Amino acid sequence: MLITVTRTGGFAGRERTASLDTEYRSDGAELEQLAERALSGECPAEGQPVPDGFNYVVHVDGKLVELRDPYLTEEQRQLIAAVLGEGA
Numbered sequence: 001m002l003i004t005v006t007r008t009g010g011f012a013g014r015e016r017t018a019s020l021d022t023e024y025r026s027d028g029a030e031l032e033q034l035a036e037r038a039l040s041g042e043c044p045a046e047g048q049p050v051p052d053g054f055n056y057v058v059h060v061d062g063k064l065v066e067l068r069d070p071y072l073t074e075e076q077r078q079l080i081a082a083v084l085g086e087g088a
Contacts, residue, residue: 001032004059005083011052020083031082035060038075056080 004019022028039060056067058079067076 001028001035001061002059003031003035003079003083005080006057007054007080007084008057009053009055016084018084031079034075034079034082038073038079039063039065 001022002019003022004017006015006017008015020031022031025031039058050068050070054069056069056072056076058065058067058076067080072080
């Protein structure tokens with residue numbers, strides 16, 4: 001499973017993109033389950049934009065979801081942090 005996260009916004013307004021391929025990772029199955037939970041059901045990106053907040057576009061095997069901070073679920077936050085290699 002290929003997971004790509006693009007983060008925009010924030011105080012500096014810079015864009016950052018990172019990808020993660022679960023196929024060759026020892027924690028790949030766990031990350032795939034996290035991605036499924038994070039992108040299923042309710043998508044809290046419907047909230048109003050927050051000044052200097054981050055916006056995320058998450059691609060998982062052809063599925064695209066747009067998310068906004070601070071409206072992230074815990075699973076979404078964990079997935080974004082795992083892919084970007086830093087806190088969400």
